[in-house]
Amino acid sequence: GDSVTQMEGPVTLSEEACLTINCTYTATGYPSLFWYVQYPGEGLQLLLKATKADDKGSNKGFEATYRKETTSFHLEKGSVQVSDSAVYFCALSDSGNNRLAFGKGNQVVVIP
Amino acid sequence: DAGVIQSPRHEVTEMGQEVTLRCKPISGHDYLFWYRQTMMRGLELLIYFNNNVPIDDSGMPEDRFSAKMPNASFSTLKIQPSEPRDSAVYFCASSLRHDREQYFGPGTRLTVT
Numbered sequence: 121g122d123s124v125t126q127m128e129g130p131v132t133l134s135e136e137a138c139l140t141i142n143c144t145y146t147a148t149g150y151p152s153l154f155w156y157v158q159y160p161g162e163g164l165q166l167l168l169k170a171t172k173a174d175d176k177g178s179n180k181g182f183e184a185t186y187r188k189e190t191t192s193f194h195l196e197k198g199s200v201q202v203s204d205s206a207v208y209f210c211a212l213s214d215s216g217n218n219r220l221a222f223g224k225g226n227q228v229v230v231i232p
Numbered sequence: 233d234a235g236v237i238q239s240p241r242h243e244v245t246e247m248g249q250e251v252t253l254r255c256k257p258i259s260g261h262d263y264l265f266w267y268r269q270t271m272m273r274g275l276e277l278l279i280y281f282n283n284n285v286p287i288d289d290s291g292m293p294e295d296r297f298s299a300k301m302p303n304a305s306f307s308t309l310k311i312q313p314s315e316p317r318d319s320a321v322y323f324c325a326s327s328l329r330h331d332r333e334q335y336f337g338p339g340t341r342l343t344v345t
Contacts, residue, residue: 163337166334213332224274
C-alpha cells in the first residue's frame with residue numbers, strides 16, 4: 121500500500137542552522153504530498169503541500185519539492201529559529217484512497 | 233472559523249469505565265477522521281466518515297471501540313470498557329475532500345489507570 125518513510129531519529133540543531141528532513145514515498149498513483157507540523161500540546165497543522173511532480177510547496181521559510189524521479193519530498197529551511205522546535209510529519213494522499221498516509225514524524229529541537 | 237473542536241481536552245478514568253470523546257468538525261467539511269497518537273505506534277487512523285457515513289473502520293483496534301456521526305456537525309468515539317493500553321492522545325480531523333489537507337483538532341489526552 122501507499123506509505124511514507126521519514127529519516128530516523130530526532131534532529132537537534134543550533135539556531136540559524138540549516139534544516140533538512142528526508143521523506144520518501146511509495147504510491148501506485150499520483151499522490152499529493154504534505155508536510156504537517158505539531159507544536160507541543162497541539163494538533164497537527166498543515167505546513168506546506170505539493171500536488172504534482174516538480175511543484176514546490178513553501179511556507180514560513182520552509183520548502184519542499186515534489187520529486188517524482190526520486191519519490192521524495194524533503195523538507196528544508198535555511199535558518200531555523202527556536203520557535204521551529206516541533207514534530208514534523210510527511211504525508212501523502214493518493215486519489216485512489218480517501219486517507220492520508222503519515223510518516224512516523226521527526227522531533228526537531230532548536231537550541232538557542 | 234473556530235476550527236475543529238474536541239472535548240474534553242483531558243480525560244482520566246479508571247480501567248473498565250466507559251469513555252466518550254467528542255468532535256465538532258469545521259462547518260461544511262464532508263470528511264471526518266479519528267486518529268490515535270502514542271509514542272510507540274505514532275499516529276494511527278482509526279476510522280473515517282464521508283457525509284456522516286463510516287467508510288473505513290479497519291483501524292479500530294477492537295470491538296471495545298466504536299464511533300458514530302449522527303449529523304454533519306458532531307461525532308463521538310467511544311471506548312467501553314477502557315483499558316490502560318488505550319491511554320493516548322486522540323485527534324479528530326476534518327477535510328473538504330479526500331485529497332485536500334486535513335484540519336486537526338487540539339486532541340483529547342486520555343489516561344486510563
